Every structure is written in structure tokens, then in C-alpha cells.
């Protein structure tokens with residue numbers, strides 16, 4: 354791994370020269386004057402003074418050389434449709450949507466919120482925003498009204514683009530009614546909402562607010578909208594993510610740094626080249642979808658597959674069928690998807706010709722060894738576990754086959770990626786820890802190009818949240834535990850905070866607790882993440898009722914549980930619904946009133962709860978045990 358180490362070392366010690374070279378991958382309208390301005394740490398401004406545009410780099414620049422080649426391949430096994438857009442057609446669609454948005458008054462710096470299923474119009478809209486210099490904020494379709502309303506009020510979009518419905522596992526999932534409800538909760542609703550009517554669900558349009566996507570699209574057929582050149586550090590998008598507080602954080606990304614980071618990653622991490630086909634099964638509502646369904650492959654001159662469907666419909670070979678059919682070179686998915694496939698017949702892995710496929714990348718949650726081994730042996734392809742976060746924008750830890758081919762180890766996302774000065778540090782002293790010791794995964798600032806620039810509208814919160822938790826040094830905390838082995842392979846050992854990861858979906862337990870507490874019958878509750886063989890983790894809730902008699906009989910308890918589940922689903926979405934809600938008379942707390950979450954998790958997972966000297970009422974833990982029976 355000498356070459357990987359040397360490459361990484363140079364990215365840190367000869368930082369400016371390294372990134373100056375990488376920046377040549379991007380087309381700049383005005384060249385940058387300075388590689389990095391780090392005069393106000395921890396804020397980093399990359400490629401200062403340079404002007405560029407993400408849409409131009411993803412679409413326009415490839416039209417001449419690849420105009421008739423596939424750029425966006427939409428496959429929906431939900432509605433049985435497949436449409437391929439060449440780069441030129443993508444250019445046309447993006448221009449039409451840009452004209453639609455411009456007509457609604459959207460321009461440089463304005464926000465546009467997307468609440469859309471996995472349809473090509475969502476990609477057109479993201480790219481159209483980039484073209485206009487507008488800031489998009491995509492909200493995951495699995496989130497419901499309260500989540501959505503919070504994000505609308507924080508981003509204050511000029512326009513929202515949505516759809517009548519999505520479809521998941523053959524079931525129609527309405528979007529518009531949730532959006533309407535969210536808008537009724539908002540303090541700052543937008544003036545207009547553009548609605549794509551797919552004909553999946555009844556979809557009323559509010560006369561003075563809602564506009565029909567298709568009608569606008571027809572009116573703007575053939576429109577051409579000039580690219581808005583942006584200074585490298587201007588915002589490209591906001592993507593909300595959960596943390597320890599109930600209020601989601603708007604991760605803000607720049608333009609130039611992001612373009613450079615993604616362009617370089619297409620070669621070094623994915624070993625890819627223009628003309629390849631990239632298939633990422635994530636959702637556009639997550640960071641992986643932003644970087645590796647939309648921007649990364651398109652900026653790298655690759656075709657990208659946008660897939661609306663699950664890995665097991667019509668059968669467990671669908672992903673491999675698509676790989677064969679579209680001659681996919683890189684597949685990017687999540688450990689949960691593989692664990693779902695593991696429950697299917699193993700022959701499905703070898704039914705299709707996978708000769709074009711170089712490797713399978715998995716990210717978003719811990720990849721357990723047995724799952725990694727199963728898929729690796731079943732496919733006979735390298736499996737690349739890579740570790741990152743919404744905040745980082747692209748992988749922090751990964752094998753880098755475009756730099757050097759190094760053997761991977763099951764259970765490890767390999768090594769720090771160039772640009773990330775990652776360390777394992779002591780939670781108590783902030784000092785670097787030697788190999789073998791468990792500590793916090795931290796990054797020495799500046800964060801590299803492509804990582805978050807700040808929290809939308811809240812620079813102080815950015816500094817406070819990420820750069821003050823490690824004593825003695827201003828380091829970025831990932832809030833993950835990690836360890837490096839003697840050979841330099843990194844291992845991620847879970848979160849240091851109250852964030853949980855359910856099937857790759859990052860959820861804040863605090864948000865779920867707030868939602869449960871909004872039920873009038875609840876006095877207080879605690880939500881924890883508990884290990885699950887399919888989803889990695891699931892949320893378990895323990896609640897104290899104001900009137901304990903309400904749940905005395907099992908059928909009453911089930912009714913109250915169902916009632917609370919509906920509240921959470923209604924407010925936050927089905928993804929946030931706990932697997933179980935159990936009722937207890939008191940929560941286990943310390944004498945200072947802190948809920949003993951780690952002890953609760955240990956009991957739920959059948960482990961020893963450890964040191965309990967600070968517990969106020971030891972019987973409360975017994976109650977948790979009883980409630981689990």
C-alpha cells in the first residue's frame with residue numbers, strides 16, 4: 354500500500370499543488386486565484402476566485418463529445434418503465450426545467466426544495482437549479498410532514514418541486530398530500546409548487562400556488578438558459594441530516610470544491626473513465642445519491658442509472674440483470690440491500706453476465722464481515738466498503754483502486770482517502786492514539802474540497818457542533834468510534850452520539866423522542882438503536898405513560914403502541930417509526946437525570962449493561978428487562 358500512502362501524504366503535505374492538479378479536471382469559466390483560503394479556520398474556501406458551474410460540468414461540456422450516448426438511464430420496476438436520455442436530451446430537459454424555474458423568479462442563490470420520488474424529472478430539476486445558480490435542497494421521500502415543514506422553514510425555498518406519488522415495492526406512496534400538510538404547518542411557505550403528475554394518485558392542485566410540471570415543460574420546449582457562473586465557494590445545495598438535537602442540520606456544500614472532489618474520485622476511487630456506466634442504488638434524498646447518482650458520474654462523463662425499485666422485485670436478480678443489460682462498470686449500494694439479497698437463492702448471483710462489472714462499492718452503514726464475504730464470493734468481484742457521511746460529501750475511508758490495487762479486508766473500509774487527514778484520537782485528551790486503540794475518528798482541518806462548507810445559515814453551529822467536542826485541538830469530529838490495526842486498516846465501531854442508522858438511513862433518536870412526546874398520553878420516553886440482523890439497527894422506544902393504567906392489559910398496550918406509531922409515521926415518516934414501543938413506569942437515569950442509553954441498548958442486545966454506579970433507581974433497568982419479555 355506504499356503508493357496509496359504516498360498519494361495520501363502528498364495530498365496533505367503538498368496540499369495546494371495536489372489540488373491544483375486535480376482542479377484541472379473541471380472546466381472553469383474564470384480560473385481561481387488561490388487554491389485554498391484557510392485564514393478563518395475551520396472554514397475552508399477552496400479554489401478562491403474561480404468561477405464554474407456544476408451543471409455545465411455535468412451536462413454541457415459532454416454534449417459535443419458524447420451527445421448521442423446515454424447519460425441518464427431511468428429504470429422503474431415499480432411502474433415498469435425504462436427511458437434512456439442521451440447527453441443531448443438531458444441538456445434539453447435541464448434547459449426546459451431551468452426556464453420553468455426562471456419563470457417562477459428563481460435565480461442565483463434562491464433555494465428550491467425537491468420532494469420527489471426517483472424519477473428523471475428530479476435529476477433534471479437538481480441540474481436546472483445548478484444551472485441557474487440556485488441552491489437545491491432535496492428532502493428524502495420517506496420523510497413526512499413535520500420533517501418536511503422544518504426543512505421548508507429553514508431553507509425558505511422560492512419554489513418546491515414535487516410529484517403526486519412515488520411507488521415502493523408495488524405500493525403507491527402519496528407525496529402531494531404530505532406536502533400539502535407540511536405547507537399548512539410552515540411559517541414560510543413558498544409562492545409556487547410545481548407538481549409532476551405521474552397519474553399514480555389523486556392530486557389536487559391549489560389554484561394560486563400549484564403548477565403542473567408537464568404543462569410548464571411543454572411551454573418551455575426548446576428553451577435555452579445560459580449557465581450562471583458561480584464563485585467556487587457559493588452554495589450549490591443544502592442537504593439536511595440528523596444529529597444529537599431535534600433540529601436537523603442543513604449541510605451546505607460549495608460548487609468548485611465539490612466538482613473537483615467528485616471528478617477526481619471517479620478515477621481514483623472508482624477507477625472509471627468517461628463512457629463507463631455507473632449504477633448507484635441509493636436515493637436522491639441522501640448524500641450518496643447526490644454525489645454518485647447525479648453529480649459524480651455525470652461530471653466524469655459517465656452514464657448513470659436512476660433506479661426506482663427494490664433489489665428483490667420482480668426477483669432477487671434484478672440488480673444483476675440491470676448490470677448485464679446496461680453493461681454496468683461500477684455498482685454502488687448499501688449493506689442492507691446485500692443483506693436483503695442474502696435471504697434469496699444464491700444462484701441469482703450467477704444468472705447474469707457480470708463481465709463488465711469491476712467492483713461493488715458499499716457504504717452508508719457498517720458492512721459486517723459475513724455479508725461482505727457472502728457477496729464477494731457469490732459475485733467473484735472486489736467489494737469496496739467505504740465510509741463517509743453527509744458532511745464529507747464523498748468517501749473519507751476507502752480502498753482506492755485507481756491509485757493502487759490493495760487487498761481489502763472484510764469488516765474494514767480500508768484507508769483514509771487523499772485529502773482527509775483522518776486520525777483516531779482520545780476522547781479525553783484529544784491526542785492521537787496508537788494502532789489497536791479505540792478512539793474517535795477525527796479529521797484535522799481544513800476539510801478537503803467537496804466536504805461541507807458550513808451549516809446553512811448558522812456558522813456558529815457548524816463550529817460548535819463539529820469542531821469543539823475534542824479537547825485541546827480544533828478537530829472535526831465524525832462522531833464515530835474507530836480503530837486502526839497494525840497494518841493500517843481502519844475499522845468503524847459505531848457512533849459516539851445518539852444518532853442511529855436504520856437500513857442505512859441516519860436518524861436522530863432525539864427527533865423520534867420529540868415526536869413520541871408530542872402524543873398527549875406520554876410523560877417521557879427514550880429511543881435507542883438496537884442491533885438488527887437485517888437493517889443493521891432498529892429504533893426501540895421505552896415510554897412512560899401519564900396514566901399507566903392505559904397500558905395495563907396487553908391489548909390496551911398494543912392499541913396505545915399503534916397510536917404512537919401512527920403519530921411518528923405521520924410526523925416524521927415510516928423510516929423513523931420504532932420497531933417496538935414498550936411501556937415502563939420510569940426510565941433508567943443517572944442521579945443528575947441523564948437517561949442511561951448505553952445500558953438500555955446493552956440490555957436490549959442481551960449484553961451486560963456495565964457500570965451502573967450512577968443509576969438513580971436500579972429497578973428501572975429491571976423494568977426494561979421485563980418490558981422486553
Ligand code: AMP
Pocket residue numbers: 594640715716717718719720738739740741742743744766831832833845847848854857858859
Ligand atoms: P450519513 O450521513 O447518512 O451518510 O451517515 C453517516 C454515518 O453512517 C457515519 O457517521 C457512520 O456512522 C455510518 N457509516 C457510513 N458508512 C459506513 C461504513 N462504511 N462503515 C461503518 N459505518 C458507516
